[in-house]
Amino acid sequence: MLASRSWLSRPLHERSTRLFLGVLIAALAVVSLLNLALPAGHPLHVSTYTVTLLGKYLCYALLAVAVDLVWGYLGILSLGHGAFFALGGYAMGMYLMRQIGDRGVYGDPVLPDFMVFLDWQSLPWYWHGFDMAWFALLTVLLAPGLLALVFGFLAFRSRVTGVYLSIITQALTFALMLAFFRNEMGFGGNNGLTDFKELLGFDLTADATRLWLFLATGMALALGYVLCRAIVASKLGRVCVATRDAEARTRFLGYRVERFQLFVFVVSAMLAGVAGALYVPQVGIINPGEFSPIFSIEIVLWVALGGRGTLYGAVIGALLVNYAKTVFTGVMPEAWLFALGGLFVLVTVLLPKGIAGLLAYRRPRRADPDPSTTPGEASA
Amino acid sequence: MNFLTSLADRDRVFDFLVPVDSPVDVRHGPILYLEDVTVSFDGFRAIDRLNLTIDDGELRCIIGPNGAGKTTMMDIITGKTRPDTGQVWFGSRHNLLTMNEPAIASLGIGRKFQKPTTFEALTVFENLELAMAADKRILPTLTARTTGEIRARIEEVMTTIGLVELRHRPAGILSHGQKQWLEIGMLLMQRPRLLLVDEPVAGMTEQEMERTAELLTGLAGQQSVVVVEHDMGFVRSIARTVTVLHQGSVLAEGSMNQVSMDPRVVEVYLGAEADEEVA
Numbered sequence: 001m002l003a004s005r006s007w008l009s010r011p012l013h014e015r016s017t018r019l020f021l022g023v024l025i026a027a028l029a030v031v032s033l034l035n036l037a038l039p040a041g042h043p044l045h046v047s048t049y050t051v052t053l054l055g056k057y058l059c060y061a062l063l064a065v066a067v068d069l070v071w072g073y074l075g076i077l078s079l080g081h082g083a084f085f086a087l088g089g090y091a092m093g094m095y096l097m098r099q100i101g102d103r104g105v106y107g108d109p110v111l112p113d114f115m116v117f118l119d120w121q122s123l124p125w126y127w128h129g130f131d132m133a134w135f136a137l138l139t140v141l142l143a144p145g146l147l148a149l150v151f152g153f154l155a156f157r158s159r160v161t162g163v164y165l166s167i168i169t170q171a172l173t174f175a176l177m178l179a180f181f182r183n184e185m186g187f188g189g190n191n192g193l194t195d196f197k198e199l200l201g202f203d204l205t206a207d208a209t210r211l212w213l214f215l216a217t218g219m220a221l222a223l224g225y226v227l228c229r230a231i232v233a234s235k236l237g238r239v240c241v242a243t244r245d246a247e248a249r250t251r252f253l254g255y256r257v258e259r260f261q262l263f264v265f266v267v268s269a270m271l272a273g274v275a276g277a278l279y280v281p282q283v284g285i286i287n288p289g290e291f292s293p294i295f296s297i298e299i300v301l302w303v304a305l306g307g308r309g310t311l312y313g314a315v316i317g318a319l320l321v322n323y324a325k326t327v328f329t330g331v332m333p334e335a336w337l338f339a340l341g342g343l344f345v346l347v348t349v350l351l352p353k354g355i356a357g358l359l360a361y362r363r364p365r366r367a368d369p370d371p372s373t374t375p376g377e378a379s380a
Numbered sequence: 381m382n383f384l385t386s387l388a389d390r391d392r393v394f395d396f397l398v399p400v401d402s403p404v405d406v407r408h409g410p411i412l413y414l415e416d417v418t419v420s421f422d423g424f425r426a427i428d429r430l431n432l433t434i435d436d437g438e439l440r441c442i443i444g445p446n447g448a449g450k451t452t453m454m455d456i457i458t459g460k461t462r463p464d465t466g467q468v469w470f471g472s473r474h475n476l477l478t479m480n481e482p483a484i485a486s487l488g489i490g491r492k493f494q495k496p497t498t499f500e501a502l503t504v505f506e507n508l509e510l511a512m513a514a515d516k517r518i519l520p521t522l523t524a525r526t527t528g529e530i531r532a533r534i535e536e537v538m539t540t541i542g543l544v545e546l547r548h549r550p551a552g553i554l555s556h557g558q559k560q561w562l563e564i565g566m567l568l569m570q571r572p573r574l575l576l577v578d579e580p581v582a583g584m585t586e587q588e589m590e591r592t593a594e595l596l597t598g599l600a601g602q603q604s605v606v607v608v609e610h611d612m613g614f615v616r617s618i619a620r621t622v623t624v625l626h627q628g629s630v631l632a633e634g635s636m637n638q639v640s641m642d643p644r645v646v647e648v649y650l651g652a653e654a655d656e657e658v659a
Contacts, residue, residue: 006523007522007523007524007525231522234521234522234523234524235509235510235521235522235524235526236518236521236522236524238502238506238509238510239510239521241499241501241502242499242502242510244501245499245500245501246497246498246499248497249493249497249499250499250510251481251482252458252481252485252491253485253510253511253516253566253570254482254485254486254516254570255482255510255516255521256482256516256517259517259518260518260521263518
C-alpha cells in the first residue's frame, strides 16, 4: 500500500507524524483561543507577549529540525547553522527596513536610518528589490541556499566530513559574524536592523499581527517537519542513513554521496533561513549576534537533548531548553550557562538518545510477529 | 607522458567515441583483462607486471601469501587505486583506468570487502533495496517507490542468501556469517557481471563455510566470480581454476591439483603453510 503513495504525502500516513501534527495544531488552537477569547485579567489568559515568545520558540524548533536533518540522518554535525538562520533573518529584515519608508527617525523615503547616519547618498545595489515582498521571500530561501550550495559543494567534493567539517562550519559563521559587524557591509553594523513598522501592510505591534505570525510559524514548523519526514522516509533518506554509517560503502553501491550530502544540506539551510525570517518580525531585531558560534553550538545542544535522528526530538529539545532559558535568565541569569552545561552532561551520560529515546523506552515497541509463539498464545 | 603513449597506442584510437554506458562487450571472450599492470607504493612494487584474464561466467580463485598484492589488485579493478602502468579492460570495450569508482560499480563490477560493511541501522530488506541497480541520482531516489517488481527481486535475493526470515531486522544484529551473505546479496541486487569477493569465509563456522561455497558456485555461470581466499580447504571445495599470486605477479595458474603440484607454488605458499603446520 505504502508503495503507491507519492513521497511527499507519505508522512501523512504515518502514525508518529499524525500525532506530532495533531499535538502541534491543537497547541496552536488552544493558545489562540486563550489569547482571543479570555479577557486580559483572566488567570488562563495568554498574553500577546507570551504568544510572541512561543512564536520565537517555534522558530527555534524549526531550526532544530533543520539541524537534525543533517546531523541525525546524514551524520554531518553542522556548527554553523546559525549562519543560515541569520541570513534568512537578514533577508526578512531588509524587507522590513524598506517597509519603514519615510517613517524612520531621519524621514528619508528610501534610505534606512543607519545609512543616513553613515551619510550614504544612495542605496547599495544589493538593497534593491527588497521593497518587494516576493523578492524578499525568495531571498529568504536563496541566500542561505546559495551559501550552503557553494560551501557544501567545496566541502563535500573534497570529502571533508566529520570533525573537520564541523570546524569549518564554525569558522564560516564566525567569519560572517565579523563581516556583518562592519558598517561598510551595509547591514547596519553591530546594531543590525531594527525599528520595524509593518509586514505586508500589517502593523507589527498589533496583537492580531503577532498572533498571525505565531500561527504562521506553527504552520511553517508543520510543513518543515512533514518535508523532512518525507525526505527521511524516502529511499533518499535511507541513502542518507547509509552514508552516515558507512560512507565509502555507499559510494561503492553507485550513489554519488557528495551530491546527496549537498542536496540535504541545502534543503536544511533553506529551512533554517525560513526559521530566521519568521524569527525577525517577532523579536523585532536582527543583528550579527545571531551569527555567533555560541548560538550555533546551542542549536546542536537542543537537538542532542531532545534526541537526534528523530525530528520530533529536536522540536522537544528546542522548546524545553528555550523555555528553561527564559525561566532561568529571569530568575538567576548568571546560572543559566551552568544549568545548560550540566543538563548537557546529564543527558550525554544518562540519556544518550535524548528525551526522545526516553519516550521510545517508556512505550515498549510492538514486538515482531513471531510465528513460533503465536500458537502458544492462542492456546493460553 | 601518459597522453603521448596513449596516442601511440593503436588499439584504442578514437576510444572517446565509445559511449561510457554502452553494454559490456564479451564477444571476444574475457570479461576482465589486466595487462602488464604495475603499482608502487613508496618504491615498493605491490603489483609487478601482472597479467590476468577472467572469462565470462568463470569462477576463479586467487590465492597467495600475505603481501602478494591480492587486495591491491581488487583496488585497481574497482578504481580505488590507479596503476602506474598497464591496462585494465572490462570486456573489450571499457577501459577501467579512465573511469571512477561509481562508474565502474554501475558498469557491473561488484566488490565484497574483507570486513563485512552492511548498513547496521537499516533492515535486511532496506540494505538490499539500496543496493539494487536503479537510477541513483537524487530526484529519482527521492521519489522512488518500492514496486511489486522490486519487492519480488528483493525476495528472490533474500531466498538465495537465506535471510528471508530476518527481512525486517536491522543488519546490526546479524551474525558474522549472515552479514557476509547479506553483503553478497547486496552485490547480487546490482545484477553484476563480475563479482569480486575478498576472503568470504574468514571467521566463519564449518557450516557457514559450506553454505557460502554452495552460494558462490551457484552464482558462477550467471556472472563471473573472482574469490580471494586464504582458506585452502574452502578454495579446494569451490575452485575450478586457481591463480597463485606472489610478489605482485602471477606465479602459477591452473586447476587446484596442477597448482598444488607446482614446485614453485609449494615453495612460496603451500610450503610455507606446511612449515607452519609442522611448527
